[in-house]
Amino acid sequence: MPSRIYTIGEAAQILKVHRTYVASLIADKKLAALKIGRFYRIRQNALEKLIGGKLDGAIFTIEDIAELLQVHRSYVAKLISDKRIKAVKIGKFYRVREKDFEDFLRKSEV
Numbered sequence: 001m002p003s004r005i006y007t008i009g010e011a012a013q014i015l016k017v018h019r020t021y022v023a024s025l026i027a028d029k030k031l032a033a034l035k036i037g038r039f040y041r042i043r044q045n046a047l048e049k050l051i052g053g054k055l056d057g058a059i060f061t062i063e064d065i066a067e068l069l070q071v072h073r074s075y076v077a078k079l080i081s082d083k084r085i086k087a088v089k090i091g092k093f094y095r096v097r098e099k100d101f102e103d104f105l106r107k108s109e110v
Contacts (some may be wrong), residue, residue, distance in 0.1 A: 003044040011042045016061050037060045057098030065096055
């Protein structure tokens with residue numbers, strides 16, 4: 001079965017960025033896309049390559065993680081920079097896959 005194909009808007013929702021940012025990723029050749037007529041479509045494997053893993057769960061922003069942990073976003077940024085939470089940098093934004101967040105929580109249990 002062929003992999004799923006997303007519109008720019010759907011890809012933006014998944015990555016939690018604006019659709020114009022997805023278009024700029026495509027223009028900068030950081031995200032592979034198909035051009036069908038005047039429309040761009042993104043294959044699932046291209047999104048997975050961008051985030052460095054499977055699209056098998058949610059993708060969180062730093063703000064999402066901060067809200068879930070009830071800490072300041074700068075603390076989450078520090079956890080990411082210390083590599084305690086694995087994150088993917090998409091342009092200037094960090095995103096955390098649900099699996100990586102669950103791994104962090106598992107390692108933090110006492």
